[in-house]
Amino acid sequence: MPPEQIAKYMDKDFKDVVENTAYHTIMYLRKKLSTDNEFIKGWKDALIGGREIYYVGVLNSEPFLERVNPI
Numbered sequence: 001m002p003p004e005q006i007a008k009y010m011d012k013d014f015k016d017v018v019e020n021t022a023y024h025t026i027m028y029l030r031k032k033l034s035t036d037n038e039f040i041k042g043w044k045d046a047l048i049g050g051r052e053i054y055y056v057g058v059l060n061s062e063p064f065l066e067r068v069n070p071i
Contacts, residue, residue: 033065045070 001009030036042052051070058064 029063033063035065038065038067041067 038054042054045067046052049070053068053070055066055068056064
């Protein structure tokens, strides 16, 4: 490959192993914890109370996400 094509590949198409692992981890947690639904509920809290508060941690050796009442 000529240097121009290599530069284009490195800028646009190349994906690092760490980047790929992080992407798949986020997609897994997004599905498992149903974060989309929680963030929609949080948006409602933000509109009503002006704050979105979440607890993110580990519960029973599993990742855990919970929306906290802003009141």
